[in-house]
Every structure is written in C-alpha cells, then in structure tokens.
Amino acid sequence: MFIKQLSVFIENQEGRLxxxxxxxxQEQINIISLSLADTSEYGxxxxxxxxxxAGQAALKKQGFSAMLTDVLAVRLAHQVGRLQEILSFVCxxxxxxxxxxxxxxxxxDASIICKISNGDEAAVxxxxxxxELYSQEDIxxxxx
Amino acid sequence: xxxxxxxxMSRAEIEEIQxxxxxxxxxxxxxxxxxxxxxxxxxxxxxxxIKTLKDLSKLPFVTKQDMxxxxxxxxxxxxxxxxxxIHASSGTTGKPTVVGYTEKDLEMWTECVSRIxxxxxxxxxxxxxxxxxxxxxxxALGLHFGLENMGAAIVPxxxxxxxxxxxxxxxxxxxxxxxxxxxxxxxxxxxxEMGLDPKKDLNVKIGLVGSELLTEAMRGEMHKLWxxxxxxxxxxxxxxxxxxxxxxxxxxxxxxxxxxxxxxxxIINPKTGEVLPPGEKGELVITCIYKEALxxxxxxxxxxxxxIYEPCKCGRTTVRMENLSxxxxxxxxxxxxxxxxxxxxxxxxxxxxxxxxxxxxxTRKNHSDILEIRVELVKPVDVYRELEALEKKIKHKLRIxxxxxxKIRLESPNTLKRFEGKAQRVKDxxxxx
Numbered sequence: 205m206f207i208k209q210l211s212v213f214i215e216n217q218e219g220r221l222x223x224x225x226x227x228x229x230q231e232q233i234n235i236i237s238l239s240l241a242d243t244s245e246y247g248x249x250x251x252x253x254x255x256x257x258a259g260q261a262a263l264k265k266q267g268f269s270a271m272l273t274d275v276l277a278v279r280l281a282h283q284v285g286r287l288q289e290i291l292s293f294v295c296x297x298x299x300x301x302x303x304x305x306x307x308x309x310x311x312x313d314a315s316i317i318c319k320i321s322n323g324d325e326a327a328v329x330x331x332x333x334x335x336e337l338y339s340q341e342d343i344x345x346x347x348x
Numbered sequence: 349x350x351x352x353x354x355x356x357m358s359r360a361e362i363e364e365i366q367x368x369x370x371x372x373x374x375x376x377x378x379x380x381x382x383x384x385x386x387x388x389x390x391x392x393x394x395x396x397x398i399k400t401l402k403d404l405s406k407l408p409f410v411t412k413q414d415m416x417x418x419x420x421x422x423x424x425x426x427x428x429x430x431x432x433x434i435h436a437s438s439g440t441t442g443k444p445t446v447v448g449y450t451e452k453d454l455e456m457w458t459e460c461v462s463r464i465x466x467x468x469x470x471x472x473x474x475x476x477x478x479x480x481x482x483x484x485x486x487x488a489l490g491l492h493f494g495l496e497n498m499g500a501a502i503v504p505x506x507x508x509x510x511x512x513x514x515x516x517x518x519x520x521x522x523x524x525x526x527x528x529x530x531x532x533x534x535x536x537x538x539x540x541e542m543g544l545d546p547k548k549d550l551n552v553k554i555g556l557v558g559s560e561l562l563t564e565a566m567r568g569e570m571h572k573l574w575x576x577x578x579x580x581x582x583x584x585x586x587x588x589x590x591x592x593x594x595x596x597x598x599x600x601x602x603x604x605x606x607x608x609x610x611x612x613x614x615i616i617n618p619k620t621g622e623v624l625p626p627g628e629k630g631e632l633v634i635t636c637i638y639k640e641a642l643x644x645x646x647x648x649x650x651x652x653x654x655x656i657y658e659p660c661k662c663g664r665t666t667v668r669m670e671n672l673s674x675x676x677x678x679x680x681x682x683x684x685x686x687x688x689x690x691x692x693x694x695x696x697x698x699x700x701x702x703x704x705x706x707x708x709x710x711t712r713k714n715h716s717d718i719l720e721i722r723v724e725l726v727k728p729v730d731v732y733r734e735l736e737a738l739e740k741k742i743k744h745k746l747r748i749x750x751x752x753x754x755k756i757r758l759e760s761p762n763t764l765k766r767f768e769g770k771a772q773r774v775k776d777x778x779x780x781x
Contacts, residue, residue, distance in 0.1 A: 209730075211728065211729070211730040213729065213735075213758070214760070215760065215763075241732075243732070245757065245758070246735065246758060246759075248729070248730065248731070248732060250730075267760055267761050267762030268760050268761070269725045269726070269727075269728045269729075269760050270728055271728030271729070271730060302731055303731070319730075319731075
C-alpha cells in the first residue's frame, strides 16, 4: 500500500546535495523521483529510490540525518481534472496533504507521491474509490 | 573508600594543620621569592602578621599575569637544581605558564590524586585508561601516577586514534576511563560507529572526568552512552596549583572535596577582591600550603563556585566546592546580559532531538550582538513543520534561561568539531571586527 521514501536533512550549503547524490551513486542506488524546496537555512531532500533501506544506511554512515517515511504512490490517468478529483476525495474525508510531488512514469499515464495527514485512512479511502496505488515492488518493476 | 585519614579530621584539626603550614609557606616565599616579597612589602604585610587563618586575606593575590611576568622560573621558591619535573600550560592566550616540582611535590601530587581517584570509586583492581594528552599538560601524568600509586593497571593511551582506544578498552577490559567529558562522549560515539554498545560490549564502570566543567546534563549524556551504572565524577585542579588532585567528587555527587591539608580555598567577589562568607558564590582563590617549588599564595583561579563546609554523607569532613558554574574568563556579555556557556549547554543537552555537541558563535552586526548556536539534528525528520517547531522549542528554552534570543542552526550529525582535549565550543568573533 505504501512505498518507502528516503528523507534527508541537508544544510543549505554548497556541495551538500551533491554529497548525498555521491553516496547514493557509490551504493549503485537509482533515483526515481525527488523533491527539494528552496529554503534559506536547510532543506529536506525527499527521494524515491531503487533501494531506500540501503540508501538510508549508507547516508547515516556518512553522517547524514536520514529517515524512511511511508508515502502513497498514486497512479492516475493523464487527463484534465483527474488529480483534482482524487484530491476532492481526500478533502471531503477531512484529510490534509502534507506534501506532494510528481513521479515519472514510463507507462504513459501520470503518477504522484503524496504524504497525507492520516496515511492509513487515506489509503483505504483511495482504494475504495478505485484509485490505483503502487506498491514497492511496482516501483521497482515499472520505474527502474 | 577513604584514602587518607586527613580527609576525616575535625575542623579544628584541619585548621591547626592549615595555620602551621600557611605560616611556614608565607615565611619561605617572603624569604626566597623576590616578586612575593615586593608584593607583600607594597601591601604593607609581613610574614609575622599571619597569626590566624583569617589573616590570609591580608596577603596580596597572585594571578596568571604574575606567572607570565615572571616567566619561566621567577616565582619558584627552590633553585632549579632541586626540580625533578617541569610542566607548562598550553599557552593559548599568551606565554605558557611554567610549573615545577621537587621530589616531595610529586609525592604530594600523587597522594592528592590517589585520594580523588578513591573518591571516584577507583581501586587497585581497576584497569585505568588515561585518555588525556600526555606531554606538558599536567592532567595525564597527574592521574597516571595517582592511579598507579593505588595499584590500578594503567593504560596510558593518551588522546587520538579513537578506534584503537576502543579496541584497548575491549581487549584489556578497561574499567576506568580518564578523559574530558567531551572526549568521553566522543569515544562512546566511536564505539557505536564500530558496531559496539559501550553499555554491553565494554566494561567501563568509572569515569574520572576533568579539565573541563561537567554539567549535570553532560553527566546525563555520559550515562546514556556508557550506562546508568557508571559512576561519573568530576575532579578539579589546574597546573598552576599542581595539576589534577586539588579536589574531586565522591560517590554522593554533592560537590568536590578539597584536599584541605594541602590547599586553603577562599571565595571572593571577583570585582572587589573582598572575601565572601561561607556558602556564597564567587571566584575561587587557592593557597598552596605544602608545596616546595611553586607555592602560589592566594591564586585567583577565575573559576566560579561556592564552598560547602557541612560534613559529607561519605564520611569526609573536608570542605566541598560546588561543581563549577563557569569561569570568569568564559563569561560572555551579550547585549548586556551575562551568559555562561554552561547555561546554554544545560538547555541544549535537555533536548532529545539534538546531539550533545554544539558551537556558540557571537558576532556583532549594526552595533548589536548576535548569538548563534550550531547544533546537530540527531532525530531525523521528514516535514519542515517539525524542523521549525524544533527551532522554536530550542529558542524558547534558551530565552527562559538566558533572557536572550538566539539564532539556531540545525546541522547534520557529525558536522561539528569533536575534541580530544579541552573542548572549545565558543567563538566570540566580536573582537575581531
């Protein structure tokens, strides 16, 4: 139901982001999607990767503050209004989207990663509305 | 275990010894040390004026500056031929201060350290690893001979090469660790990085920490890393007075017992120099009454503490000095507010999301002081909201204690400098502007 997102705390300093990517490269970990906002002091780098567990271990070893978070990977048809429709389910249920970013998809339709305030409830809700959620295995099979 | 009978004498007995030794020492320095004679003459006080212990306050103070002015041997009371050892301070703030020892001085030093080691729970069965830097610094050799004198097995591993230090601890079965509090924490971290749990995989049960002040929060961090059953005591000394061994905590952890048959403590108002009544907080002044080579009289330590004369539950009757609140030297004046780094440390160590390492940076911008604190984020987070909340929490707690706003800089674990000797966690950059 959920997939593991790797979240890394990085100071807003020259070269810090590159150091994270270097660690992942050394471990032969592929990055499928990522999100990073511009903030003045520090940032949270959120990554969907081919091996989140190994990525976290390697980053921790190199002195990074890294954690795994359960997020939803939602598959949606590439058409006007589909994302709005899915979000309307979420909003009506009184749930909040904490963050969201796009996931590249080779299959021709669209997909997003999102963290919703109550993840379990959101997952059940979306499934009941026949919204397709990717599993960790799907991610490896389809995106890598 | 109480090492020496002198630690349990009655107040009258202690004072009798102190007065006798004080008179001898004052006579000797007046006769043998030119700069002392000049100071005493200027103050209009002669050795014969010292009739009671209260008369000590008539004598002029000695400061670190006096030691520098008389570099290297000007304040020594014995000819150089009688010295058997010479140590010096690091001299980070000017010329080093040089200290010397006769054979009898070394015996006294060893005795003093054996006493404080016994206070901290050491016995002849211990394997004592000394992770202080060996060399001109008095800490390592002081603890070395004091513990060896007890019959403990010494591992003189010095500082550095932390992974090897952990290997020794494991393979030699080290039971007692001598280090600065910050290096003891660092060693615990290194053990963890090596895949060892210091609580289970190592057998270190006693920590004799010194050369840096030990806050209660820091003691808590030591327990978290090394185990709740570790007895962590702080001990006090400075090379000018001898080295470690002036005082130490016993297992009751209620202040450091001063070896009063060798040192007389006073507490003064650091601004006026006036002696404060027992129990009041101020600058510690120490007079050495049994040393031959360098018997400093009324030495201003710049350390802030108070004296506790009630006998301790451990059975010792010697006066205790409260664990230091800071040094007059370390005090920062930020936007007119007096701040001791130890106050900041107490706050930071009480916050579990951040690690025990920190750096305090003070700068000046547009004629206003800016206090910035770098800390390491040890509890990973995934949303900005939590980072902001954490920053707010740290700021708020600091504001309550200091009455000042600080800028908090969260950083990744292991980015701040680790120290093997005395930690230098304060950068006051205002002077350089």
